[in-house]
Amino acid sequence: MPQLRVVKRSGEEAVIEATAGHSVMEAISNSGVEDIAAICGGACACATCHVYVAEEFSELAGEASESERELLDFSENARPGSRLSCQIIVTEALSGLCVEVAPEED
Template sequence: MPKITYITFDGNEHVIEAPVGTTVMENAIKHSVPGIEAECGGACACATCHVYVDDAFKEITGEPEPMEEDMLDFAFEVRPNSRLSCQIKVTPEMDGLIVRIPERQA
């Protein structure tokens, strides 16, 4: 099972084994990772699961689809590596994925 490391703004790390086919957001919620609220339940309608994808994994996680890009307009402190974690499906290639949670979601 791929491991994902969630790093909160204060530097705390949460390493989680994530089943393939689930989303980065689902695993954060299941394991109570602070800063991932997912108020819309993963429907790409709120931007409360915003994360920064580590540069080493940007290509593997892919680019945001148009709907996700639109929703990122509502996120705080958007960067080129910003994604909504509800839109990142876990694949075997994502083993070791690192995502950082923005300060405003702390």
């Protein structure tokens, strides 16, 4: 089972279990880390699942789709590595993936 490292808004790091085929957002939400609101339930429509993917995993995590990029363009906290965690699908190859939860939007 892939494990992910999540840096919470508090700065604390959690190692969580993820299921291949599920999204990183689902893995974080199911782990009990409460920083991700995921208001739209993973429909790529709210950006409340915004995370920063560690640079060494950016290629493995894949490219953001056009609709994901459009949402991130509206975020005041967007920066290199920004992704919507509901749009990253967990694979075995992503085991060890480190994501940092982005600050809440004002």
